[in-house]
Amino acid sequence: MLSFLARRSLHSLIVLFVMSFIIYVLIGLMPGDPVDLMISADPDITSEDAIRLRAIYGLDQPLWSRYLHWLGAALTRDFGYSRLYAQPVWDAIIPALGNTLGLLISSLTLALVIALPAGIFAATRPYSLSDYGINLAAFAGLSIPPFWLGILLILLFAVTLGWLPAGGTADAGGATALWERLQYLILPIASLTIAGVGGHTRYMRASMIETLRQDYIRTARAKGLSESRVVLGHALRNAMIPVVTVIALDLGVLFSGALITETVFAYPGMGKLIFDAIMGNDYNLALVGLLLATALTLIGNLLADIAYASLDPRISYAELDR
Amino acid sequence: MKSLWSYFFVGVLIFGLGVHSHQASAKSNLVIGITQYPATFHPNIDSMLAKSYVHGLSRRPITTTDASWKVICMLCETLPTLENGGAVLEKTPDGKDGIAVTYKILDAAKWGDGMPINVDDVIFTWEVGKHPKSGVSAQEGYRRILSIDQINDKTFTLHVDRRTFDYNDISSLNLLPAHIERAKFKDPAAYRTQTAFDTDANNLGLYMGPYIMATQKTGSHMVFERNPHWWGKKPAFEKITVRVIENTATLEANLLSGGVDMISGELGLSVDQALAFEKRHGKKFNITYMPGLIYEHIDLMLDNPILKDQKIRQALMYALDRKAISEQLFGGKQPVAHSSVNPLDWVFDEDVVTYPFDLAKANALLDEAGWSNKVKGIRMNAAGEPLRFDIMTTAGNRTRELVQQVLQSQWKAVGIDIRIKNEPARIFFGETVTKRKFDAMAMFAWISAPESVPLTTLHSDDIPTAGNNWAGQNYTGYRNPEMNALLEVIETELDRGKRVALWYKLQNIYATDLPALPLYFRANAFILPKWLSGLTPTGHQFPTTLWVEDWAATN
Numbered sequence: 009m010l011s012f013l014a015r016r017s018l019h020s021l022i023v024l025f026v027m028s029f030i031i032y033v034l035i036g037l038m039p040g041d042p043v044d045l046m047i048s049a050d051p052d053i054t055s056e057d058a059i060r061l062r063a064i065y066g067l068d069q070p071l072w073s074r075y076l077h078w079l080g081a082a083l084t085r086d087f088g089y090s091r092l093y094a095q096p097v098w099d100a101i102i103p104a105l106g107n108t109l110g111l112l113i114s115s116l117t118l119a120l121v122i123a124l125p126a127g128i129f130a131a132t133r134p135y136s137l138s139d140y141g142i143n144l145a146a147f148a149g150l151s152i153p154p155f156w157l158g159i160l161l162i163l164l165f166a167v168t169l170g171w172l173p174a175g176g177t178a179d180a181g182g183a184t185a186l187w188e189r190l191q192y193l194i195l196p197i198a199s200l201t202i203a204g205v206g207g208h209t210r211y212m213r214a215s216m217i218e219t220l221r222q223d224y225i226r227t228a229r230a231k232g233l234s235e236s237r238v239v240l241g242h243a244l245r246n247a248m249i250p251v252v253t254v255i256a257l258d259l260g261v262l263f264s265g266a267l268i269t270e271t272v273f274a275y276p277g278m279g280k281l282i283f284d285a286i287m288g289n290d291y292n293l294a295l296v297g298l299l300l301a302t303a304l305t306l307i308g309n310l311l312a313d314i315a316y317a318s319l320d321p322r323i324s325y326a327e328l329d330r
Numbered sequence: 331m332k333s334l335w336s337y338f339f340v341g342v343l344i345f346g347l348g349v350h351s352h353q354a355s356a357k358s359n360l361v362i363g364i365t366q367y368p369a370t371f372h373p374n375i376d377s378m379l380a381k382s383y384v385h386g387l388s389r390r391p392i393t394t395t396d397a398s399w400k401v402i403c404m405l406c407e408t409l410p411t412l413e414n415g416g417a418v419l420e421k422t423p424d425g426k427d428g429i430a431v432t433y434k435i436l437d438a439a440k441w442g443d444g445m446p447i448n449v450d451d452v453i454f455t456w457e458v459g460k461h462p463k464s465g466v467s468a469q470e471g472y473r474r475i476l477s478i479d480q481i482n483d484k485t486f487t488l489h490v491d492r493r494t495f496d497y498n499d500i501s502s503l504n505l506l507p508a509h510i511e512r513a514k515f516k517d518p519a520a521y522r523t524q525t526a527f528d529t530d531a532n533n534l535g536l537y538m539g540p541y542i543m544a545t546q547k548t549g550s551h552m553v554f555e556r557n558p559h560w561w562g563k564k565p566a567f568e569k570i571t572v573r574v575i576e577n578t579a580t581l582e583a584n585l586l587s588g589g590v591d592m593i594s595g596e597l598g599l600s601v602d603q604a605l606a607f608e609k610r611h612g613k614k615f616n617i618t619y620m621p622g623l624i625y626e627h628i629d630l631m632l633d634n635p636i637l638k639d640q641k642i643r644q645a646l647m648y649a650l651d652r653k654a655i656s657e658q659l660f661g662g663k664q665p666v667a668h669s670s671v672n673p674l675d676w677v678f679d680e681d682v683v684t685y686p687f688d689l690a691k692a693n694a695l696l697d698e699a700g701w702s703n704k705v706k707g708i709r710m711n712a713a714g715e716p717l718r719f720d721i722m723t724t725a726g727n728r729t730r731e732l733v734q735q736v737l738q739s740q741w742k743a744v745g746i747d748i749r750i751k752n753e754p755a756r757i758f759f760g761e762t763v764t765k766r767k768f769d770a771m772a773m774f775a776w777i778s779a780p781e782s783v784p785l786t787t788l789h790s791d792d793i794p795t796a797g798n799n800w801a802g803q804n805y806t807g808y809r810n811p812e813m814n815a816l817l818e819v820i821e822t823e824l825d826r827g828k829r830v831a832l833w834y835k836l837q838n839i840y841a842t843d844l845p846a847l848p849l850y851f852r853a854n855a856f857i858l859p860k861w862l863s864g865l866t867p868t869g870h871q872f873p874t875t876l877w878v879e880d881w882a883a884t885n
Contacts, residue, residue: 040760047803048759049777050377052468052502054786055801060462060469064522093548094370094528103548159579166587174583176573177550274575274584276549287756288369 016313020306027302028082028295029075035291036071042091042289043067065091078292088292092285097296100281105300107177108266108277115197116258119204124251126205127212131247132239134217142209149206158199158272165195175274196273200266211251219247245319252315259308357861357883358568363581363590364597367549367574371536372527373504374459374466379873383596384572386875387554388442388537391501392433392452394876397866399674399780401499404876405447405538406433410498412824417498422476422491427822429497432487438561441507442534442542449486453478454508458515465522471502494821495829496781501872510535534558540565540879550574566882578603585857586611595620595856596873600729601660604855616858619663620867623778624852625670626730628721628771629763632807632845636717637770641699643844647685648692649744655736656850659729663855667848669840670776670784674869677781677833683841692744701745709745718747719770722762725752730773733849765800766793766807775852780870781833785817788845808845 043061047053053061062068066077078088086096093100123146130142166174172195178188219225220243228238267279278297285294316323368381373389392405403409410416410431422428439447458464459472466472479487490497510533514524526533534542540562541554554570573590575581578599584590593599599607601619608617630637637643652666665673668682696702701709701717709717721737723730731752738748753762763772776787786792790809792802816836823829841848856867856874864880 038760039757039762040764044760044764045756046376046467047764049379050468052377052470054468054470055792055798057467057469058801059799061465061467064463064465064519089523091376092369094372094375094522095548096523100548159583162580162583162587166589167583170587174587174589175575175577175580176584176589177547271577272580274550274573274577274580276547280549287754289756289760 013310016310020303020310023306024299024303028079028299031295031298032075032078032291033071035286035294036074038286038289040289041065041067042291045289078295087296090285090290090293092288092290092293097292100293101278101296101300104276104278104281107275108270108279111193111196111200111269111275111277112266114193115200115204116255118197118201119208120255122201123205123208124212127209128216128239128244128247130209130213131216131220132235139213142213146206146209146213149202149204150210151206152202154199154203154268155272157202158195158269161195161199162272175272177276192275196269196275199269199273208251208254211254212247215250216243216247219243222246249316249319252319253312256308256312256315257305259304259311359571360567360569360592360862360881360883361571361573361590362592362594363573363575363584364594365574365576365578365581366597370528371531371543372522372525374455374506375464375522375525376467379597379871380574382871383594383873383875384543384552384554385504386539386873387541387570387572387878388539388543388557389504390439390539390876392435392503392505393499394501394872395499395780395868395870396872397868397877399676399868399870401496401501405435405439405505407436408434419493420489422489426491427493428476429490429493430487431490431498431500432481432485433500435484435486436561437484439538440559440561441509442537442557442559444559445507445509445535446483447505447538448483449478449480450483450508451505452486452503453480454512454515455503455506458506458511458518458521459503461518461521463519463521464515468502471500492822493824495824495826497824505538507535541570544569563879565879570878582607585615591859592862593855593857594874595854595867598857599855601663601853601855602729602732604857605661605663607857614860616856616860616862618856618858618867619661619853620856620869621663621665621672621674621851621853622869623672623780623782623871625667625672625776625778626664626733626773626849626852627667627670627776628773628847628849629768629806630844630846631766631768631770631772632809633766634719634770636719639699640843641695642701643847644685645692645695645699645744646741646746647844647847648688648695649746650685650737650740650847651687652849653687655733659732659736660850660853663853664850665853667850669837669848670778670787670846671833671837672778672851672869675780677830679834679837682834682837685841689744696744696746704745707742707745708747716747717745718749720749720751720768721771721773722751722753722758722768723773724755724758726754734773763805764794766805768805771847772805773849777871783817783821785821788840789814789817806845808843810839810843813839813843 042065043058046061047058066074081088088097090097090100126142130139133139162174165172173192177192178185225238225243228242266277267283270277270280282294282297285297364380364383366380368378368384370376371381373385390404393401393409394404396402401409408414408416410433417429417431420428420430435447441447456472456475456478459466460469474491476489476491481487510526514526515521527536531546532543537543537557540557540560542557544553544555546552551571551573556565556568575584581593581598585593604617630643632638656662656664656666668684671678696709700711703710721734723734734750738750741748762768763774786803788804788808790804792804793807794800794802794805816832820829820832820836823832854867856865858865861883862881863884864882865874866877867874
């Protein structure tokens with residue numbers, strides 16, 4: 009397993025290196041530069057100022073030269089300075105990353121806690137009234153656009169009932185901060201959880217139904233094992249394999265998926281940070297944010313492979329590495 | 331089972347009461363909602379409305395423009411003028427016409443850490459401002475200052491290299507605390523990343539307004555508390571929180587739920603959104619609309635062979651019912667523009683050439699211009715080419731897209747075929763407009779200032795080309811020697827009577843030549859709680875927060 013992890017880490021580093029070049033070039037090829045945006049916001053900037061500012065920000069250099077300069081600095085752990093947030097890139101990313109991870113881990117955990125048992129329950133009673141009920145709820149969760157769901161939750165719990173804040177983050181410090189922070193998290197987590205439950209329930213149900221049709225399940229039942237033992241002891245491990253893939257891939261879309269929720273709830277997270285960086289021509293921030301998303305996708309895939317091997321003893325690390 | 335339900339309801343009630351406390355903000359605190367977070371807190375690096383707004387709470391310029399559009403002192407004792415002897419005409423060392431202007435900083439003026447504000451701060455700010463590597467974005471104002479004489483700790487004289495009518499307005503010279511920032515400026519090239527405004531933004535010594543910025547969370551909010559060393563009128567609120575909520579639907583929900591007390595007019599809802607909000611919830615709030623200096627217009631590409639013809643440009647104007655657009659879309663809150671000069675500006679010409687809605691005149695002008703044949707309602711010239719233009723604006727800007735559709739239908743009534751071709755803002759402003767890649771019409775806004783000379787947008791030297799590295803903002807390619815001469819002379823005409831005559835001439839040339847089609851001046855919608863008093867919208871670029879000490883909570 010160690011050699012597998014070492015090889016995959018090396019592959020990941022190569023992918024990240026190639027991606028850093030591709031992303032840098034793509035961002036550089038986008039129309040306009042930060043100075044154009046400054047000019048559009050400040051009529052007092054003269055053409056002389058524009059030339060000077062482009063030199064200060066290194067925008068007068070060719071793209072390849074800027075990339076090499078960035079790469080050289082990045083190798084010394086200096087990922088540059090965010091023009092949009094006026095601080096080193098990591099200082100801008102870390103709080104946003106913390107916010108997004110907090111939001112997404114909570115909502116993913118909650119969604120799985122609800123979806124997996126619901127999917128298993130529905131699969132063990134296919135086409136029954138409870139199965140239809142769970143399916144209906146799952147489709148409803150899948151179909152409601154996240155921004156609309158977010159606004160509905162705000163209208164109900166913030167505007168009508170006045171129980172929770174409509175958006176933003178807590179500004180209190182000290183002992184009261186935890187409870188205040190939690191209040192601000194409830195609605196975004198609920199919104200993401202509702203959206204996530206539907207999909208995961210459907211995957212779990214489909215995968216479990218397929219597994220329960222296998223010969224070894226019939227054998228287990230013929231041996232007289234209880235239904236719960238059959239489902240949880242024999243079917244669940246195999247049924248989890250496709251579900252794990254979906255969860256692992258979810259990590260990759262983590263940042264973009266949270267963008268809408270973060271915007272509706274005015275929550276300063278990674279999705280919004282990357283979006284603003286791209287729209288605001290903040291090369292350094294956009295590049296590191298997108299690389300982080302790439303890294304998460306790679307980590308997600310690695311975790312999925314490890315999970316396959318532990319769920320299915322027939323899968324070996326050597327096979328996964330091929 | 332019954333008891334279980336009881337526990338559940340009691341739990342919900344406690345939860346409700348507990349969380350409800352967030353909106354019970356006492357009136358000693360004020361929470362303001364805005365839609366943008368400042369990119370930097372440094373006052374002279376990167377201009378941003380959000381930064382001006384929050385700095386209005388915590389900083390004071392030496393001079394500013396008040397709500398009656400007059401230049402006033404904020405950190406100085408008396409506004410220097412030629413009449414009171416504070417300003418004196420002089421020759422520059424190279425023999426040009428210059429001016430010496432003397433200011434005295436208020437004796438009581440102190441930074442938030444108690445250090446007095448003095449001439450050392452002025453000189454340091456000037457040194458940073460003119461240094462080519464400091465990162466200060468607009469340096470022209472600093473470059474024009476040839477030298478600064480220190481008369482005493484509080485008095486200084488600026489020697490400026492030209493005599494402009496706004497010689498005593500130094501609102502762009504935002505003071506930096508030398509006792510904190512000088513150490514950060516040792517390496518000027520690194521200054522923009524080292525400045526205490528971004529590395530130590532809660533340092534009291536950076537502020538000298540009624541409030542200091544106590545805490546902030548990037549992208550989320552900023553909290554301001556009373557400045558212990560503020561020398562002026564004591565502000566009414568102990569704490570002001572400025573929350574940043576970009577999504578306007580969420581911003582409205584926050585206002586309704588008590589998450590914010592007011593929505594700023596400078597950075598809040600657009601007029602159409604505010605009108606819709608007013609219909610639903612108007613009784614609960616004081617909603618004020620203030621026309622401002624944001625000039626919405628359509629730049630015309632004058633290199634386009636059809637638009638080169640002045641008759642076509644004038645016909646385009648006559649075919650538009652801008653008054654009806656303003657009435658129907660903006661409840662009449664956004665005044666129709668006749669040129670880039672705002673009707674609130676003292677140099678506005680009441681008798682400027684105007685284009686009232688007149689279809690007969692529009693049709694006659696188009697016929698005269700050789701576009702008299704109509705095929706399926708679209709005008710054709712003798713060569714059988716259709717009278718067709720592309721109109722471009724920022725995709726996703728709901729208000730502009732709405733106006734665009736009305737313009738399209740109004741022009742269609744006189745046989746002009748309009749194709750809508752919008753782009754995301756960063757492509758539109760980053761490439762299409764700045765590199766003059768639009769074929770016919772580009773709809774956007776200019777942010778102006780009181781008596782702002784439109785030199786960079788109308789002077790022929792400011793037409794962006796590949797040769798000048800796309801510098802300049804005369805995107806239409808407008809060339810008129812008479813306009814050039816006017817633009818050059820207005821700035822240096824000190825006599826108000828003579829200057830206003832020049833302004834009238836400029837407006838009439840603009841309205842006759844029509845390098846751009848004036849649409850309207852955008853208004854700001856201030857949505858305020860009924861209990862808030864003392865907030866006076868200014869209508870110009872200086873925010874209401876500069877007079878925050880006049881705000882109060884009343885019953």
